[in-house]
Amino acid sequence: MQILGTVEELRQWSRAHRCDRANGAGMALVPTMGALHAGHASLIRAASEARPGRVAVSIFVNPTQFGPNEDFARYPRTFSADCALAEREGASVIFAPSVEEMYPAGAATVVDVEALSDRLDGASRPGHFRGVATVVAKLLIAAEPDLAFFGQKDAAQVAVLRRMVVDLRLDTKIVVCPIVREPDGLALSSRNVYLNAAERKQALVLSRAIDCVQKLVASGERRSVTLIEAARTVFAEQPAVRVDYIELVDWATLWPVLSATQGTLFAVAAWVGATRLIDNTVIG
Template identity: 80%
Template sequence: MEIFRTVEQLRQWSRAQRCDGGEGIALVPTMGALHAGHASLIRAAAEARPGRVAVSIFVNPTQFGPNEDFSKYPRMFNADCALAEREGATAIFAPSVEEMYPAGAATFVDVDGLSDRLDGKSRPGHFRGVATVVVKLLIAGEPDLAFFGQKDAAQVAVLRRMVEDLRLGAKIVVCPIVREADGLALSSRNTYLSAEERKQALVLSKAVRRVEELVASGERESAVLMEAARGMFGAEPAVRMDYIELVDWETLLPVLSATHGTLFAVAAWVGKTRLIDNTIIG
């Protein structure tokens, strides 16, 4: 497995794969601290493009707010490389901040409207940073497929719109949420949780499961579904709810009733850690 530190190195590698008679490459963008959820993305990419998978490991400063956890975000590069290689990656792109954001950089990507909804509303500027770094990665690696997890469903909506609007060549591939045995959605931020907070955090997946049960029984009304989810949080008063929303997955705008493809999403603070979870109806 090769490790690249510059955009030019990644680009040359990508073009060499295509010139070698392949269909192109798959890119799995990450911020490192890889876990089983990331492993599932890398495996899916390796199945789609055997021997032609690049994993980016870059903690992107522009998607963190001034009071967020950029400095303490977990960094474990050697372990990440070992996991990526084991799951089928053939290249790692691990640039410096200076490589991705040259001195004086003044170009950023805003996806108007969507970037201010769900996590974008709670974390102003977050999706601006996400869209900017992802478009840089897509330009650098020139992949034909880019893999993301459903856990970041709002991010997926923003990136899909960006790719469509800019007519970029990459197709966004979304893989299912990977959960612990007790239902907690895997996240690099789970490592911040104390033992007690880890138990409290299960309320997010319980709320998701309750909505899924109601939909399976025939309930479709948004107000009923969201009230049921809020009721789950009543049992965990230490968890501070950020949002509970039922939205169109394309626009991230609220809907009155759930239909196939509707996104139910929840975000909450467990101690000092903000966690998210969701389900796609149907």
């Protein structure tokens, strides 16, 4: 497995493999910030099944999507272990650029998906989705993949990136893979390593709230007010956890809806100690 550090190296590798008609056209990209876990592994496996031998995994802790008081400096960095996992799951190359490679001196261009970037996580983390959209646009332009793989856990991010790809007419399909959970239900996240033993138990309230809503929907309940109130009741059982948002939204627009329909997104975010976690379910 190769490790590439420059945009030009990635572009040359991609163009050589996208044109490999003997093995099928196209290549897949799995953008990550490293600290890879089983959720990332599922994305790489899915990419490898779709484009065997033509999968690039980017590992780049993107500074522009962190706010001034967020965890950029302490975000877990486990590069050697990440490379081993990516290779094991079918990655062909690792793209691991420096900050200077992704943001050359004097760079002044950003990508801002208006309206969507101010909803859900964007409301809590101003500028976050601008940083995400900018770095993912750079990665898609550099790699020119026909497929890019993301996890459903970052559902609001998915909505922003889908809109960006359509608006910029990028020739990439966003592929969304299901949330991967721990045996007790906690959604996998690189930030779970921040939780101490007590906080780890408290964090389960997020998945319990999601499970409660899923059961209500399965029983026929569709009203937003009822689903949200049920989730709030679950969160109230764990007063140490501070709720950020509990929302039922249209997944394309992230705009609140009055009732759940096929494809509607029910999403939650909360602070467990100093760690902000998210979870969701897609109705149907």
